[in-house]
Amino acid sequence: MSQFIPLSVPNFGAREAALAGEAITSGWVSTSGGKVTEFEQALADYVHMPRAVACNAGSSALHLAAMAAGITRGDEVIVPTLTFIAAVNPLTRYVGAEPIFIGCDDSLCIDPDAVEAFCAERCELRGGKLYNKATGAHVKALEVVHVFGNLGDMERLTEIAQKYHLILIEDATEALGTRFTAGKFAGKFAGTVGDIGCYSFNGNKIITTGAGGAVVSNHPDWAEHAKHLSTQAKTNLLQFFHDEVGYNYRMTNVQACLGIAQLERLEAFIAHKKALYDHYVEKLDGVKGLRILPFREDCTRPNHWFFSLYVKDFALDRDEIIEKLQAQGIQTRPVWALIHEQADYPRNEAYALDKALDYRKYIVNLPCSTNLSMEDCDRVIDAVLAL
Known part of the structure; x- marks a missing residue:
């Protein structure tokens, strides 16, 4: 039989090996180390955002996004049904919220016509918030997943989000490097249009750190909060004081080395x-x-x-x-x-x-x-x- 052809695998070379080797030799292999910050800056520069917060998985990035956006128990989130389950669990079950599933259009991304029809027909605005008529719950956010690197209809979706007072979350875990070349958002990258966006560097993604993710946001305080939550919510490094429940979601220095080299390619x-x-x-x-x-x-x-x-x-x-x-x-x-x-x-x-x-x-x-x-x-x- 001919050699096996896999679906999608990492593409590593000498640069990745050299940088990872430097991290290992230095002993800075965990979440401390300068390469994490270096990778965050390189990623932020690439997608034209002021900062990026690196974490250990795309799922972690989405969980951080949900918490930074204030999604909580009792809220509802409009999500696509045609996506990987990790796009939905962190925004809903992880934080106690409920999903509302919407189908796709021919881009495979969430259908803006269906989103708008759902908001207009099955919900109502009261006091600047959208409420589901059937459940009485506050519909707080809308998630678009840029499926297979194809951009969702962000012009329509941003208009819908603004009209119905929805937080717009971009799952750009499959779409690093995808960008607008014309229209209202010309020059903007997937993940940078909505309120908060997430990337993944899993082994099958276009660049990989083995496992990893990142958060960017058009709200600087949300990005700062995501960073705080990702590092166990420590307020005092020496005395180990924590001001809220945090998570061990920080990317490691070795992963960041891979990310720096991969981003260059x-x-x-x-x-x-x-x-x-x-x-x-x-x-x-x-x-x-x-x-x-x-x-x-x-x-x-x-x-x-x-x-x-x-x-x-x-x-x-x-x-x-x-x-x-x-x-x-x-x-x-x-x-x-x-x-x-x-x-x-x-x-x-x-x-x-x-x-x-x-x-x-x-x-x-x-x-x-x-x-x-x-x-x-x-x-x-x-x-x-x-x-």
Whole structure:
């Protein structure tokens, strides 16, 4: 059998090894060490924000965002159902809030029409706050996940958030480097438009620190509070005084070293992702009923993190395709199971789900690593066409 082609794996080189080695040799391997601050500054500079708060996971970043935004027990948060479950748990169950699930549009991101319809038809504004008519709860926040690096419709979503007095949280864990190139937010990066944004550096992300995340915010006090919470909420380092319940969420110095080196390569990674995506489109889109789902490229520069093969009109179904490619040493996967169907969530409201249900059933994600060669890309293409 030919060499195994994974779905998405890290791309490390000599620079990463050298910086991590320096941290290990110095003994500064935990959450103390200058490289964490250096990485935070490099990330903040890259996304044009005044500061970034590095933490140990994207999930931790979202939990910090929820707490910094003041989301608490009894609140409700509008969230997408087509996403990874870590986008929803920290904003809801971790802080005692309840989700309201909304379906997607053709970008795979949360559907702004459905969000607005839900707010207008099922909620009411009272005293400058939005309340759910069915539950009586305060609908406090709206989360957009920039799925697979595709920007959600932020112009519409920011307008909706302002109209209905919602905190706007951006889950940009899949979208580092994605940015607007035209329109109201030209030049702004995913994660920097709303009130608070989060990134992930998990092993399969476009850059990785093994595990890691970061928070940015347009409210400086929220970012400061997130940093405070991430370091056990210490107010006195010597005497170990803590003024609230904090968390051990800080990124380590070794992880930060990886992040510094990876961030230096991010634009090259994005360029290679774009080349791979274009090659898949050229060879597969429109052939045998197959489609490669598009990214929003009219006013954005997506990072093309994951590529979605849409197989509704193909001869084989999603799971048959995945199984047959796996037998040839090619790893693919379906899009996530919808969150409103997951354990503990069916009791929550779900709205405008048709497209999300369809995409769940018919998407196969193709290999897309930043070190995937064009030769291996061709092997994937040939295997799909031979099915």
